[in-house]
Amino acid sequence: MTVSKGFYKKIYNWLMDVEKNEVRYRPFIMDGNPYKSRVFLVGSNAIPFFMVEQGDEKSFADALLNQDLLEDLYDRDIHDAPREFKGSLHFAKWLQKEFNETTVYTSLNAFQVETADELKKVKKENPQAFARGQVIFDEVFNEFQPEIIILQGTAALNQFKEMYAERLVIYNSTITKVQQLEVEGPFAEMLDQNGKKVYIFATRSMSYFGKDGLKFGDFKNKIREFLEN
Secondary structure, three states: OOOOHHHHHHHHHHHEEOOOOEEOEOOOEOOOOHHHOOEEEEEEEEOOOOOOOOOOHHHHHHHOOOHHHHHHHOHHHHHOOOHHHHHHHHHHHHHHHHHOOOEEEEEEEEEEOOOHHHHHHHHHHOHHHHHHHHHHHHHHHHHHOOOEEEEEOHHHHHHHHHHOOOOOEEOOOOOOOHHHHOOOOOOEEEEOOOOOEEEEEEEOOHHHOOOOOHHHHHHHHHHHHHHHO
């Protein structure tokens, strides 16, 4: 998918650090049209850092919607990426193969970093950039309006519950561990800005998913049950 002029303006605002005139944020990665996606796969941090040269912003925006192009342009970054990133891409491919579902892979904070500790430093030393990273997630969420949000990992789960505490309805607050929540199906729900219900799932980090997701059998069955209803 090639980004249209109108959509590129929106993505450009999500990408750029205006003061430094450089790409510092990564709003999402997917393979297809995000407006047709029902599923958000959400991590805590935008890791790894994709180094985008000045003048290549449009190519990067196109690559965010085309995984083949992303792998061609940023093969080294992807090769060196942590297992969570690679597992997330494999999970998205599984959803595409099994259900013809495109997945918006995104982060609760879109500010690109190499490590989670680096984002903690950003929060302390550049709180405006950190806050903007969270706002971008909310803007992406409101723009694409998913039916399902899948939170991967304890950090993402806790951060999401904090960010949306006033809007989140948790079915059973006594279950808090992701290992338990991933076999429950949706554990909570919330309304988006248009009043549409969004169902919230949680699972372990996709760093454990690998290429085939054999360890995620129960979770995949819960996703299957939901999507096929």
